[in-house]
Amino acid sequence: MKTCTVCGKEKPEGDYRLHSDKKTVMRYCNDCHLAKRRAQHSTKREERNAQFRARYAANVNGVKDKHAAARKAKYAKQGRAALIAWAAENPEKAAEANRKKMKRGRERLSDYYVRRLLCHPERSEVKQVPEILIECKRLQLMIERECREKR
Amino acid sequence: MKNAEELRAELSQTFAQLKAGEIKPSEAAELANLAGKMIGSAKVQVEYYALRKEQPRIEWLESPNAKVTGDSPAFMAKRPVD
Numbered sequence: 001m002k003t004c005t006v007c008g009k010e011k012p013e014g015d016y017r018l019h020s021d022k023k024t025v026m027r028y029c030n031d032c033h034l035a036k037r038r039a040q041h042s043t044k045r046e047e048r049n050a051q052f053r054a055r056y057a058a059n060v061n062g063v064k065d066k067h068a069a070a071r072k073a074k075y076a077k078q079g080r081a082a083l084i085a086w087a088a089e090n091p092e093k094a095a096e097a098n099r100k101k102m103k104r105g106r107e108r109l110s111d112y113y114v115r116r117l118l119c120h121p122e123r124s125e126v127k128q129v130p131e132i133l134i135e136c137k138r139l140q141l142m143i144e145r146e147c148r149e150k151r
Numbered sequence: 152m153k154n155a156e157e158l159r160a161e162l163s164q165t166f167a168q169l170k171a172g173e174i175k176p177s178e179a180a181e182l183a184n185l186a187g188k189m190i191g192s193a194k195v196q197v198e199y200y201a202l203r204k205e206q207p208r209i210e211w212l213e214s215p216n217a218k219v220t221g222d223s224p225a226f227m228a229k230r231p232v233d
Contacts, residue, residue: 129197
């Protein structure tokens with residue numbers, strides 16, 4: 001039996017966590033340890049999450065690449081049908097993903113975004129837009145944006 | 152500007168000049184506006200032929216490196232390469 005230095009209760013050694021050396025136990029019991037960690041987590045939650053997001057974005061340890069490869073493999077195995085089924089099951093998530101995709105496209109003037117501006121798939125019969133037309137439209141948009149910034 | 156390639160070259164030159172401050176934004180905006188009209192006109196032509204399910208050559212869009220982009224093969228994919 002051992003007395004916890006935080007709550008002062010006497011508890012068996014099994015209720016105490018081991019130190020990193022895996023031989024000696026900590027001075028405070030597992031319940032007090034968890035309470036302390038929870039309190040720490042609630043105060044530093046945003047900071048830690050920001051750190052994790054930054055690490056993910058910087059592709060530390062290649063986790064981002066691993067996720068991308070997994071998504072690609074899943075898509076290759078299941079095809080577009082699985083994606084459409086998922087979108088039908090999760091309309092809100094699908095709408096949010098689409099919003100993000102369009103926002104990214106708008107910022108980068110991606111082929112997808114410019115093609116959609118020229119011939120919207122739901123409003124136009126054109127399935128294939130000449131690449132040269134997309135390039136001209138992109139340049140036109142770039143000039144317009146630059147003009148707006150300079151004015 | 153006799154075709155889309157020339158328009159692209161003109162637009163990219165204008166963009167570079169605008170970035171370098173060699174031309175006024177108002178001048179560049181005028182050219183962008185004119186380019187928008189030309190692109191819109193070509194788009195209408197492409198849409199018209201798509202609706203009629205025809206595969207004619209649009210000379211204004213023709214170039215040695217012309218490619219088409221999209222999700223599925225349609226009328227322009229079967230167009231013979233010159």
